[in-house]
Amino acid sequence: MATRDAVFAVLCAALCVLAVVAPTAAAQEAPASGPGVEPLVQQGVEPDSTRIVVEVSESGDARWEIQYWTRLDDENTTEAFQTLRDDVRANPDDYTSAFADRIASTVGAAENTTGREMTATNVSVAAETRSLPDSFGVVSYSFEWSNFAAVDGDRLVVGDAIEGFFLDSSSRLILSWPDEYGATTVEPAGDETREHTVIWRGSQTEFVSGEPNVVLEHGAGGPGTTATPTPTPTDTETPATG
Template sequence: MNVRVGVTAVVIAVLLVAAGPVATVTGAATAGQRQSSPFAVQQDRIDADEVRMDVALRPNGTAEWTLEFWVRLDDEESTTAFESLRDEIRTDPANHTQSFADRMNETVSTASNATGREMSADGFDVTTARQSLAREYGVVRYTFRWDGFAAVEGDELRAGDAIEGLYLDDGTRLLVEWPDGYERTSVTPDPDDERERAVIWRGGETDFVSGEPRVVATAAGTGPSAAAMAIAAVVVGGLAVAGVRWYRTRESTTAQPAGGDDALDSDSDAGTEPTGGSGTASVSATADESADASATGAPDTELLSNEEQVLRLVEERGGRMKQQAVVEELGWTDAKTSKVVSGLREDEKLESFRLGRENVLSLPDADDERTNETSGDGAK
C-alpha cells in the first residue's frame, strides 16, 4: 500500500478545489467546477475523514496556514497504514512537502494575478500526530506561510479574495483568525461558528459564492473606528433629545402668565381662551408631550437595551426583517449587530435564516401567528 502517495494526492486535490483558477493551469477541472468528493482517493490509499484549514492573519497581510487531514484509526488496516506513513514522514519530511509546495506555489501565483497583489509562499513543513477525542485519529499536518494573502488598507485587513468561491465539501471546515489587537468589522457570509478572534465555516452548511468569503478586521485604538463613530452618533442623538426637552420646558414656563388670574383675564380679553386657571399653559405643554408618547406607544430608545432595540424593530416590521436593515436603522456596525443577534438567538428570543445572500431575522412566534391567522380565516 502506497500510503505516502495517497495522502499527497489528497493534499493536491484540496489545493485544486481551494484555488479555482489553478485548475486551468494544471489541466484539471475548470474554475467553478466542483468534484463530488474532492478528498476521496482510490481504495489502495488513505481517505481523509475530516479536513481542517486554519488561516491565521498577521497585521502585514501574511497568513499562517495550517492544513490538517484527520483519518479515523478504527481498524487494524487504517492504523497500520497511518503508522507506516508517519515513519516515512519522520524519515524524509522534505520528500513529502515537495509536491505540496509545488502545487501551492501555483495556487499563490494564480491568486496574485487575479487580485493584482504581490504574493509568495514559503516555510513549508509537515508533521504527524495521533489524537484521541471521541475516537482515535491519525493527523497529517501541513503548514506554510502565505505572504500577501490579505490586503492591508490603513488600519484594516481584508482577507478572502485570494480564495474566492472556495468549495467546502462535507467534513471540511475553514477557520479565519485575525490578529490580537484587531476587531472584527465585517464577515461575509455569516459564519457557522464564532470564536473570540475567529470565524468558522463548515462544508455542508455554507456554500461560498462570488465575493465570498470575506473577512475585514480593524486595528483597535488607532482611530475613529466604525464602532466608535456609532457610539458618538448615539451620544449626539442623546444630547439632541435632552436639548429638545429643555427647550420645551423653557417654552412652557415662559408661556405661563406672570400676573395670575388678572393676566389670564387679560389673555382672555385678547381672544385667548383660558382653560383652567393659573399654570394652565404649563399643564397643556406636559399634556401634549404625554399625548405624543401615547401616540407612538413606544418608550424612549435611550431606555432600551441593545437586545430590546432589535426585538422592537423586528416586531414593528411584522415579526421579520433583514439583518442589514437593522444595521441601517440603528446605525450600528455589522460586528455589533451580529453579536447582539447571536445573543438573542442563543436566548431563543430570535431566529434567523438565509434568503439568497441576505440574513433574515424572525421572531420565534411570527410563523406560528401567521399560521393561526390563516387557519382562522379559513375557519371563518
C-alpha cells in the same frame, strides 16, 4: 472574471491533489468529491475530514495549515496510519515537493488577480496521532502566504485571494486573526464563531462571488470577537479544531 476562475481552479487542484501519498504516486489527483481521499485510500488510510486553518497576521501575511483527519477506530487503519506517519517523518521532502509546486501555482494565480505581490514559503509536513479522547491520525501541510490579506491602514481585508473557495461536505475553513483586531464584516456569516475566529463548514456554507469577505479593524468589536460555546463533538463528527 476569467482570472478569478483561474485562481479558483488552481486552488481546488492544489487542495484536492494527493497531499499525503507515497512519493511514487505524487502526481495523481484525488476525486473532486473528497480532497486527498483517493491517494490516502490507496495506502489504507481514509480521511474523515479536511480542515483548512488560516491564521492572518497584522502584516497581511497568513499561516496556512491543511489538515487531513482520520479516525483510528480499527487495527488496520491504525497500522496503516502509523506506517504513513513513519514515512512522512523519515522522508518529508518526498511529500512536500509536489505540494509546494501546487501551492506556488495557487499563490501566483492569486497574485495576478489581486495585484499584490505574494509568495508561498516554509512548506512543511507533519503526521501525528491525537486523542480527543477518540484517536485520530492527522497529516498536516503548512506554509506561509505573504500578503494574503489586503492591508488598508488599520484594516485587514481577507478573502479576495480565495474568492469562491470550494468546501466539500467533509471540509471546513477556520479563519483567525490577531487579538487586537475585531471583525466588522463577515460574509457569509460563520457557521461557528469563537474569539477572533470564524468557521465555515462545507456541509452548511457555499461561497459565492465576493466570498469569503472578512473585514478586520484594529480595536474594533464585531462578529467573531466574542467566544461562543463549542458543541461537544459527536461520534459522527471530528472536533472543530485540532
